[in-house]
Amino acid sequence: MIEGPTEASDRSPADFSIVVNGGAKKLGVRGGMTLLAALRSQGIHLPSACGGKGQCKLCRVRVTSGAWPPGEIETRAFRKDELDGGLRLACQGKLHGDVGIEVPPEVLGIKRFRGQVERIDDLTYDIKRLRINLIEPDSIEFVCGQYVQLTMPRPFKEGGPVYRAYSIASPPREKNAVELMVRLVPGGVCSVWIHKSVAQGQEVTLTGPHGQFGLTGSNKPMIWIAGGSGMSPFWSMLHDTRTRNAARPCTYFFGVVKRRDMFFADELSAMASELPWFKFVPTLSGPDPADNWTGDVGLITEVVGRHVPAGTDAEAYLCGSPGMIDASIKVLRKKGLGDDRIFFDKFA
Ligand SMILES: Cc1cc2nc3c(=O)[nH]c(=O)nc-3n(C[C@H](O)[C@H](O)[C@H](O)COP(=O)(O)OP(=O)(O)OC[C@H]3O[C@@H](n4cnc5c(N)ncnc54)[C@H](O)[C@@H]3O)c2cc1C
Numbered sequence: 001m002i003e004g005p006t007e008a009s010d011r012s013p014a015d016f017s018i019v020v021n022g023g024a025k026k027l028g029v030r031g032g033m034t035l036l037a038a039l040r041s042q043g044i045h046l047p048s049a050c051g052g053k054g055q056c057k058l059c060r061v062r063v064t065s066g067a068w069p070p071g072e073i074e075t076r077a078f079r080k081d082e083l084d085g086g087l088r089l090a091c092q093g094k095l096h097g098d099v100g101i102e103v104p105p106e107v108l109g110i111k112r113f114r115g116q117v118e119r120i121d122d123l124t125y126d127i128k129r130l131r132i133n134l135i136e137p138d139s140i141e142f143v144c145g146q147y148v149q150l151t152m153p154r155p156f157k158e159g160g161p162v163y164r165a166y167s168i169a170s171p172p173r174e175k176n177a178v179e180l181m182v183r184l185v186p187g188g189v190c191s192v193w194i195h196k197s198v199a200q201g202q203e204v205t206l207t208g209p210h211g212q213f214g215l216t217g218s219n220k221p222m223i224w225i226a227g228g229s230g231m232s233p234f235w236s237m238l239h240d241t242r243t244r245n246a247a248r249p250c251t252y253f254f255g256v257v258k259r260r261d262m263f264f265a266d267e268l269s270a271m272a273s274e275l276p277w278f279k280f281v282p283t284l285s286g287p288d289p290a291d292n293w294t295g296d297v298g299l300i301t302e303v304v305g306r307h308v309p310a311g312t313d314a315e316a317y318l319c320g321s322p323g324m325i326d327a328s329i330k331v332l333r334k335k336g337l338g339d340d341r342i343f344f345d346k347f348a
């Protein structure tokens with residue numbers, strides 16, 4: 001039996017068991033910590049992109065025995081039938097007894113890596129590219145679109161490390177390193193650390209690969225939509241597709257506000273000239289006159305609305321802020337795309 005995180009417990013921590021996927025793993029853990037932390041302490045790295053704040057819902061598990069009464073956050077996160085079926089957030093329940101859970105089988109393959117920052121450079125004034133060489137283990141298997149969770153060690157006097165998700169920008173054939181693109185969120189715990197403190201040569205830890213976002217195996221034309229550091233998975237996909245010569249017609253809409261927010265536009269335009277299947281549509285929503293911008297202008301949703309024909313049989317892939325993604329999905333639906341052809345990764 002485990003309790004919600006707000007419930008006080010006067011029982012002292014003790015050893016309990018967690019049975020995962022009907023016995024695929026049996027773990028003995030200390031009580032008193034959250035299910036998420038207990039699993040992590042035993043090498044099971046559930047995604048937890050919001051760092052346990054109950055926002056991302058990525059740490060969801062199905063509790064098959066020893067479930068706790070859902071708290072307010074879980075009641076908001078899940079429908080009643082989902083809660084009745086055992087869905088819970090692992091960051092929201094504290095262990096005070098044995099528990100049985102089900103997680104997607106691929107979660108058991110997520111590893112913890114020790115790495116070293118090989119390079120950190122500016123893509124724009126507020127986006128950095130980080131290349132991390134993997135030391136132990138020294139290689140990672142992933143598919144384009146997946147992400148890693150970077151660990152920031154103990155940012156606060158009290159409490160443990162924080163974990164944040166960053167999409168992998170490098171292609172899967174580069175197994176000994178991962179590249180990330182990180183936008184500075186003013187006041188943000190981890191992105192400020194990456195921008196202001198992390199330096200070349202520094203050791204870092206990360207877990208991965210996480211996530212389900214990625215290209216389907218269909219031959220349908222593709223629409224890619226990204227803003228800012230949402231470029232990351234598409235940079236991986238583009239380089240991978242080009243190398244494997246596995247091209248599908250692709251129109252890439254990349255939206256930022258001003259010229260100073262734009263990056264890789266020259267490289268992507270050059271690729272568009274070279275690759276017959278690839279079209280690049282860089283867009284500014286609020287250019288300054290001094291930007292001398294001759295490309296598309298408008299919110300990315302307006303530009304997508306102008307370029308994408310009604311009734312298209314394309315698949316759409318979106319990455320970036322939740323607001324941009326939700327607004328773009330509305331436009332795509334109006335163009336006739338069903339939800340079964342729309343795939344996205346929200347950066348929140
Ligand atoms: C699957 C996934 C993949 C991601 N990939 C990337 C990536 O490739 N590159 C990247 O830069 N980020 C990515 N993110 C976002 C990233 O994980 C962090 O949320 C982000 O770096 C902010 O973390 P922080 O610790 O700096 O801010 P926090 O301390 O968590 O937040 C500080 C404040 O900023 C707000 N905030 C948090 N995130 C944002 C945001 N994105 N925009 C505006 N306000 C925000 C919070 O609500 C809070 O008020 C991804 C997120 C997910 C879920």
Ligand code: FES
Binds near residue numbers: 049054058060092
């Ligand atoms: S870690 Fe984000 S909801 Fe649990």
